[in-house]
Amino acid sequence: MKAIANVDFSPQVPDQPETSCILIVDDEERIRAAYRQLLAAPERSIEECATGGEAIDRLDRRDVDILILDLNLPDVHGLEIMEWMVQKHVPTAVLVFSGDESIDSAIRALRHGAFEFIRKHGNAQELIDAVERLQSRRRIEREHAMMTVQLENSERLHRFLVEQSPDIIYTLDRDGRFIFINGRVEALLGYSRGELLGKHYSLIVHPDDLEHARFAFNERRIGDRASTNVEIRLQTKTQGVRHFENRTIVTILSAQGLYDTTDGPATQHFMGTSGVARDITDRKKAEETIAFQAFHDLLTGLPNRILFKDRLGVALTQAKRKGKRLGVMFIDIDRFKLINDSYGHHEGDELLKRFAERARSCLRSGDTLARQGGDEFTVLLPDLSSAEDAAVIAEKLLAELKLPFKIAGLDFFATVSVGISLYPEDGESAELLIRNADIAMYQIKGRGKNGYLQFTPEMHSGHSLRITLESDLRLALESGGDQFELHYQPQVSHRDARTVGMEALIRWHHPRLGLMAPDTFIPLAEETGMIVALGEWVLERALSQFADWREKGFTGLQLAVNLSPKEFDRADLPERLLRRLEAHAVPPDALDVEITENLLMKDAEKNIDMVKQLRNSGLRISIDDFGTRYSSLNYLRRFPINSIKIDQSFVRDLNAGNSNSTSIIHAISCIARSFGLRILAEGVETEAQRQLLSGLACDDMQGYLFSQPLPAAEFEAFLTSSAFPSRTSVN
Numbered sequence: 166m167k168a169i170a171n172v173d174f175s176p177q178v179p180d181q182p183e184t185s186c187i188l189i190v191d192d193e194e195r196i197r198a199a200y201r202q203l204l205a206a207p208e209r210s211i212e213e214c215a216t217g218g219e220a221i222d223r224l225d226r227r228d229v230d231i232l233i234l235d236l237n238l239p240d241v242h243g244l245e246i247m248e249w250m251v252q253k254h255v256p257t258a259v260l261v262f263s264g265d266e267s268i269d270s271a272i273r274a275l276r277h278g279a280f281e282f283i284r285k286h287g288n289a290q291e292l293i294d295a296v297e298r299l300q301s302r303r304r305i306e307r308e309h310a311m312m313t314v315q316l317e318n319s320e321r322l323h324r325f326l327v328e329q330s331p332d333i334i335y336t337l338d339r340d341g342r343f344i345f346i347n348g349r350v351e352a353l354l355g356y357s358r359g360e361l362l363g364k365h366y367s368l369i370v371h372p373d374d375l376e377h378a379r380f381a382f383n384e385r386r387i388g389d390r391a392s393t394n395v396e397i398r399l400q401t402k403t404q405g406v407r408h409f410e411n412r413t414i415v416t417i418l419s420a421q422g423l424y425d426t427t428d429g430p431a432t433q434h435f436m437g438t439s440g441v442a443r444d445i446t447d448r449k450k451a452e453e454t455i456a457f458q459a460f461h462d463l464l465t466g467l468p469n470r471i472l473f474k475d476r477l478g479v480a481l482t483q484a485k486r487k488g489k490r491l492g493v494m495f496i497d498i499d500r501f502k503l504i505n506d507s508y509g510h511h512e513g514d515e516l517l518k519r520f521a522e523r524a525r526s527c528l529r530s531g532d533t534l535a536r537q538g539g540d541e542f543t544v545l546l547p548d549l550s551s552a553e554d555a556a557v558i559a560e561k562l563l564a565e566l567k568l569p570f571k572i573a574g575l576d577f578f579a580t581v582s583v584g585i586s587l588y589p590e591d592g593e594s595a596e597l598l599i600r601n602a603d604i605a606m607y608q609i610k611g612r613g614k615n616g617y618l619q620f621t622p623e624m625h626s627g628h629s630l631r632i633t634l635e636s637d638l639r640l641a642l643e644s645g646g647d648q649f650e651l652h653y654q655p656q657v658s659h660r661d662a663r664t665v666g667m668e669a670l671i672r673w674h675h676p677r678l679g680l681m682a683p684d685t686f687i688p689l690a691e692e693t694g695m696i697v698a699l700g701e702w703v704l705e706r707a708l709s710q711f712a713d714w715r716e717k718g719f720t721g722l723q724l725a726v727n728l729s730p731k732e733f734d735r736a737d738l739p740e741r742l743l744r745r746l747e748a749h750a751v752p753p754d755a756l757d758v759e760i761t762e763n764l765l766m767k768d769a770e771k772n773i774d775m776v777k778q779l780r781n782s783g784l785r786i787s788i789d790d791f792g793t794r795y796s797s798l799n800y801l802r803r804f805p806i807n808s809i810k811i812d813q814s815f816v817r818d819l820n821a822g823n824s825n826s827t828s829i830i831h832a833i834s835c836i837a838r839s840f841g842l843r844i845l846a847e848g849v850e851t852e853a854q855r856q857l858l859s860g861l862a863c864d865d866m867q868g869y870l871f872s873q874p875l876p877a878a879e880f881e882a883f884l885t886s887s888a889f890p891s892r893t894s895v896n
């Protein structure tokens with residue numbers, strides 16, 4: 166950026182009356198003395214000269230404001246002095262007084278640039294009035310000159326700002342033609358200014374946005390009512406580096422009407438529009454990357470489970486309306502783990518990709534093949550004329566797989582187990598149809614794999630385990646929660662390798678099944694509503710432990726707890742949290758509530774309100790598993806959260822040198838930073854990941870590299886003795 170050199174933008178209008186220097190030139194000393202007396206005043210400094218020569222010397226210093234000049238001097242004629250002054254550009258104002266009272270003499274003096282002509286022997290008041298008039302004129306002239314300088318400076322500053330602006334700044338005439346556009350347009354759109362001046366704005370607007378642009382570019386309103394942040398795609402002149410889609414950049418446009426008010430505010434004439442277009446192409450690209458990966462599986466490019474479920478929901482609505490049948494297939498590649506472990510992950514990934522291609526080739530264009538995760542795929546068959554149609558497709562798939570996959574020079578033979586469920590026979594909801602297809606798939610696996618089966622209600626008996634777990638969980642809660650334990654995992658600041666907080670993670674010591682990870686019982690607790698009581702237990706235990714640590718001197722730490730969406734359903738959540746915080750004397754800003762992206766998407770308005778209430782109470786809010794759902798940046802705008810936790814899956818992929826993951830983390834961290842959010846990466850297991858993440862501007866990290874989640878006593882020892890001590894370590 167250029168420096169704004171030599172420009173003084175400070176106001177320069179004087180607040181004190183200035184002293185005027187007055188020079189009286191007359192050969193008669195008596196007259197000079199009389200005039201000096203007449204004109205004496207504090208804001209005047211009066212000097213005298215008896216000859217023209219002396220006067221010229223004095224005037225040459227150019228600090229005389231007013232010259233009172235007698236024309237008839239002994240050495241030089243007064244008019245000659247005035248000629249000399251014109252030649253030398255002496256800026257002194259001249260008041261001629263002369264004993265020669267002829268009109269001719271007065272006219273000559275005035276022609277030579279005199280301000281006024283006064284008769285020498287006239288009324289003395291005439292001289293005083295003339296000098297006052299001159300002083301006042303000089304003052305106005307000076308102020309005018311100063312204002313001109315200020316105006317020039319401000320215009321220079323304005324030009325500088327407009328030219329250096331990273332945004333396109335333009336003015337249109339009343340017909341929508343450019344009458345001004347700054348140089349930024351050249352870099353952004355590839356047009357020179359000359360090419361655009363006089364042209365209609367539609368030349369640079371993407372054809373699909375013309376209608377939209379008409380409102381923004383024709384904006385007639387001003388002030389707060391004028392359009393701001395209208396998203397419009399502009400077209401570049403040629404295929405540029407910065408294009409979004411074909412020759413397109415995305416901008417946010419703000420515009421307002423321009424009015425001629427010279428005839429007074431009542432008679433405003435519309436003159437045109439001026440506005441600013443900010444290039445947001447990079448942000449849009451990042452949003453698209455994130456939106457794509459939120460709905461797609463990165464490895465195969467297939468829809469992921471969220472998109473699948475969404476499409477299934479839409480297909481179900483249509484099937485219900487039209488009275489049609491639809492099918493869901495759950496496909497699992499047999500012994501995939503074995504292939505992965507024996508040949509390596511790269512080969513495993515390659516097999517998944519090739520399998521996806523082959524499976525897709527067996528389907529019609531309206532069918533959806535999705536990857537659920539790992540080696541599990543699902544298929545939506547939205548339009549089946551009979552139950553057998555799904556079986557035909559499954560057979561086709563099995564037949565396709567008789568041919569080997571050639572990967573890294575080797576022949577891989579893959580077989581699959583396929584479970585099928587049908588609407589309306591096997592379920593009316595997306596969840597039920599997927600679950601029943603899954604159950605059918607497990608049945609075929611149990612029967613020796615490589616085949617397909619349609620769901621039958623008898624297959625449900627295996628689900629009795631779930632029923633038992635449900636009642637065990639209820640009992641565990643009712644008996645006071647002794648079977649539960651909290652483990653704490655440190656969160657480490659990447660800047661100074663200090664522990665800055667911890668996440669509380671629940672464990673269940675099941676009396677028969679042993680130690681159970683939360684993934685095995687939290688979903689069940691959520692489905693049955695027991696999560697609310699479980700959440701209460703977690704909060705109470707975690708806060709009491711945390712308060713204990715604070716008392717021991719570990720004060721600067723944050724405690725993170727997971728909150729399930731069900732807990733958000735209760736309107737009194739903020740009060741309950743605050744009550745518990747108060748009971749343990751823990752300040753609200755030490756508690757970091759982790760919520761999932763799902764929560765923000767479903768029932769957004771209600772949840773926005775809840776998040777705002779929590780934030781207003783001083784609590785901190787983090788979004789857990791960020792990037793795994795539809796990470797619309799809109800909700801980052803609308804939800805006043807503090808931090809985001811980048812999901813482990815991206816961190817894991819960093820190890821495999823997956824450039825997709827790197828660019829997604831980069832995109833996420835750029836966006837998070839622009840919203841002023843703290844970024845925490847989860848699941849950091851290796852030094853290589855730590856280094857990559859540091860380069861991607863992650864503030865804090867959590868993962869096995871620093872520590873596994875630990876029981877309270879071990880965590881306390883970690884805080885004091887580890888390589889990542891607490892910032893407020895008591896030791």
Ligand SMILES: Nc1nc2c(ncn2[C@@H]2O[C@@H]3COP(=O)(O)O[C@H]4[C@@H](O)[C@H](n5cnc6c(=O)[nH]c(N)nc65)O[C@@H]4COP(=O)(O)O[C@H]3[C@H]2O)c(=O)[nH]1
Nearest residue numbers: 670671682683684703727728729848849850867868869874
């Ligand atoms: N592979 C790998 N894993 C790592 C690493 N570092 C941490 N982890 C694991 O990643 C999970 C992080 O927690 P989360 O994303 O909040 O995910 C949590 C959270 O969503 C839920 N959860 C745990 N405790 C609670 C709770 O008290 N309430 C609620 N509502 N949910 C909970 O269960 C999920 C799983 O918890 P955990 O099994 O404890 O699993 C924890 C943790 O043990 C690493 O370097 N590598």
